[in-house]
Amino acid sequence: MLYRFSVLHYLTDSLYQRQLVQKIYMHEIHVRKGEIIQHTGDLNSKVYRVEKGLLRSYTIDEKGREHIFMFGPEGWIVADNTPAEVPVDLYIDALEDSTVLVLDKDLSRENPKAQPLLRRIAVLQKRVILLMSASALDRYEHFEETYPDIMQRVPQKMIASYLGITPEALSKVKNNRVREQ
Amino acid sequence: MLYRFSVLHYLTDSLYQRQLVQKIYMHEIHVRKGEIIQHTGDLNSKVYRVEKGLLRSYTIDEKGREHIFMFGPEGWIVADNTPAEVPVDLYIDALEDSTVLVLDKDLSRENPKAQPLLRRIAVLQKRVILLMSASALDRYEHFEETYPDIMQRVPQKMIASYLGITPEALSKVKNNRVREQ
DNA sequence: TTCATTTCTTAATCTAGATTAATGCCCATG
DNA sequence: CATGGGCATTAATCTAGATTAAGAAATGAA
Structure with a gap:
């Protein structure tokens, strides 16, 4: 039973x-x-x-x-x-x-109707893990790979807002990446 | 159509x-x-x-x-x-x-079979928002309210790990709260 | 084209929380 | 009943990212 x-x-x-x-x-x-x-x-x-x-x-x-x-x-x-x-x-x-x-x-x-929900849960799991364990740059690069389309369509300050950092921090972090390449 | x-x-x-x-x-x-x-x-x-x-x-x-x-x-x-x-x-x-x-x-x-999935999504949404916008103390107090049972059953360092902070930070944050009350 | 608004960047300063390290505590197991 | 390994706490120092403040560049509306 x-x-x-x-x-x-x-x-x-x-x-x-x-x-x-x-x-x-x-x-x-x-x-x-x-x-x-x-x-x-x-x-x-x-x-x-x-x-x-x-x-x-x-x-x-x-x-x-x-x-x-x-x-x-x-x-x-x-x-x-x-x-x-x-x-x-x-x-x-x-x-x-x-x-x-x-x-x-x-x-x-x-x-099949559960699929979209399971996909959403998978995305949220990844996001929680990244917020807990990854640096701002890591999170940015993950976003770049995952949502290249969105990157083209919204201002950078909104990407920052999605990543949980300020626009200033994102700007800094991207520049450091370029210099260190 | x-x-x-x-x-x-x-x-x-x-x-x-x-x-x-x-x-x-x-x-x-x-x-x-x-x-x-x-x-x-x-x-x-x-x-x-x-x-x-x-x-x-x-x-x-x-x-x-x-x-x-x-x-x-x-x-x-x-x-x-x-x-x-x-x-x-x-x-x-x-x-x-x-x-x-x-x-x-x-x-x-x-x-009815979607219910557990929707509940889980709601929990994850709240967690993402808190990780992006709330301080360590806010997140701790939210955890206290939401999972009083878990609080009794696991060491504090695991609560810290769930909140995305170190055990040292949690210890400090709790103490400051007490002093400022 | 011009003007205004929003966005991006840089730089200086500040702070929450990380890191490192030491101490004492609580037990569980011998 | 001692003792050794996890756990909590405290304190000193460090750092990623926040805050504040300008400018410069891009965008958009008239």
Whole structure:
């Protein structure tokens, strides 16, 4: 009963209607405090539903500093919100001995209507991580790569505002980059 | 045909299946560059799909500084990702003359399976805004209010890591608060 | 074309928070 | 019950980016 409830939570309408419930790969695991269940760079990552205990997802930046993306207490979903085929950005470990339901990430991707929402979550995850761990220049360069079209269409001070810095700081940072090349 | 396509994008399966398409409130508007179509504090906010042009959503903090939450070029959805009954945090205006499809926010809430995703997006929106505009102390106090349970269960250095500051900075900031009370 | 407004840049100064380092505390484990 | 490793705190110093203030360049409207 527990399993059925939890799985349904992730099912797409169409899957459910086709009665494919029983084919879904899913299992429960027990994780000891401190155990890492997902490493940065892992492929084929899963979605974790915390039944009991406390998980955390986090990145480690190039200077070795940890940045926690989220805490996952009972009832929460913890996952790296990036497409299933892409290596994950996040570590996931247990802050307390935990019981966790492991679900296939592709499952949550089956519903085409969920796609735009999942994409938006992925973008926001990246943005939070960059705001916590990257310098103004790093964030600027990430923006350049990700939204070249927007760069052409808005004044620089708005890019600065999006990046969370002042126009003056952006101007300075871009110039230093040029000089040091 | 355009309308039909766009609306379907937002429909839940059940609504679609019940052939309720025609009942949905939705219309297209033209927005001149600089026009504001949503103000902070508005209730009953809408979801905007950009057909042509460029929208932007942003906050203004208590010091009067603008912080852009997102740019919305053609094909993008722009909205304040908070529950429909709550006053919005974001202004939305046009950076270029634009054509925009206005949809009722409740529509995107009809599908119960989308709820956890929408909640997560709301949380991430708040976090991005706080990282861009609030001090370490503000972010700490917001965390205290929002996750009192987590506060009890993890060491302070992890709260610091979630807030994007060092444990030393958090310790200092908390002490200053106490002294100034 | 002209004038006004907005945007970008540079420079000087300031500050929130980072870094580094030392100290004491709290426990968990032997 | 001691002891050693994580944790919190304090303090001194450093720095990325904020603030303030001009100018210069670009844009736009009349």
